[in-house]
Amino acid sequence: MADSNLIRIYEGEKIAEIYSKHRYAYPPLVAETIMNYLRKIYTNTDGNTFEYMLDVGCGTGRSTHAFSPFFKSILGIDISEAQIEQAKKINESDNIIFKLSDGHTFPVDDDSVDLVTCGAAAHWLDIKKFEEECERVLKPNGCCAIYISTFQDVRNLVETDDKMKPGSNSHVFRTCLREFLDDINAHERNYIAHDGYQDIFDRIHNTSKEWLTFRHEREYTLDKYRAYARSINDYNIFMNKEKPIVDPIDVLAKKIKKTLGKENEPDEEVKMIIEYEYRFIMLTKPNTGTDW
Template sequence: MMALRLYEEDEHVAAYLQHRVTPRELIDTIMDFMGSKTPNKFDLAVDVGCGNGKGTELLAPFFKQVVGTDISAGQLEMANNKCQNVSYRQSPAEELAFESGQVDLVTAMTAAHWFDRPRFLKEAERVLKPNGCLALLSYTMDMELEYGHATSALNSICKEFYAALLPFRNPCLGSSSSQIYLDMFDSCTYPDKEWNGCHKIYRTVPINSYIGMVETFTSYQKLKRQNAAEAKRLSEDIRNKLLAAMQVSSPETELTMVVKYFYMLARKP
């Protein structure tokens, strides 16, 4: 099995760039684990499955060179490279074009669940230096919303949204993507490793951005391909229910979105 190609249509790629949350808070967690937040202390970071590079660029201050790799040319075309020390390459996660023992950090942000995981982990092991680190992070597909008195009602509506999409979930994800990462963590033989099953990240976003983010999920995209009218009806129904619960009329009204990240960090001996 090779990494799956799932984020390549132009419209989907653009939505992904616009709505997906970048976990900037977790970059400090990774660098603390690596042992330094001193600028440019480390030589090379490789961000695998980098997509549009929004996460990749967050690594730029800490490394002399950062390379983002992705299997999707469409995603890489959206990378707006503002950092001189960041570059991008099209390649599968399981075949990294780096010499053995060359890389200080291999990371994958919301991507490793699509890889051929045994092959990817073996490849990460190969390219990492001694004391190099592996950082894999993602989030659960059940973001919560907060808006004062309406918080409880909003989360009941969110659960309705997720339940409607569950039949369209990719079978390779199983029932829980966090279990996939926990399995990778358990299979990692490095003695120095760390697991966090829930690290909440808070973002103030308009209602429409929350809807837009859920619409980037592969389950929503599958529904849209099978029945575009039903996908649109579902989004509109959820949007209207959120508006009613908040007692507001504009879908640009802001609320707090809570994204529940999990991650594994491991240091090669």
């Protein structure tokens, strides 16, 4: 399912720890959006607790834990041993277990899963094989949720200029982020994530596929955003391999300061709001006897 050579960029204890420390947990509305969709499909249940969920590409388990109240049992799988070890280390949920998996075959029985989730990992997967495995393991009317968050806009936390309105910096900000990917020689699959998984949606064969979206804002200081950027694995690979004179994060930070009109302020005093768009590709396995 996944190219193991690509996924190994997430290997290493240090990378796993940085990832766990500086990646924010998804907002509760992510799990709520997915569960509301599942409840609509499973109209013959009370909608309180489902049996079994599988989280593919779970990483350190941050996305997995949000679903703990809704399932009797959850399995999170990832190809990275370091990520799985970190997930086990911080796991405090009795109904969640984490397992190392090669990613080619889900380690669960046929027709046994109510929900398959895949957060911010689908761009590393063989989508055709992923679909085939979802068809195999999902119960009839079971659902799959593939989701990603994309940076959309940045603005000052306290607005001092009437022209600084939501959406006014969207194009500039997203251009800065794409240039940052260029600067760190990011793998081409990261651009699929940057573009909100439209390419993945187009390649999915399941005719039930549909988009769900919502917007969410988070407050940052620029130094906190720098810490997030340092958790990007392609950045760490680039820095270790190329050892550039100019840090690409310094370049990105300078562009953000210019966008906000804060060129002369220290990073810790540049307070900003970043707007995300959360995009979900929702799939449903039809009743037995019909084609996927």
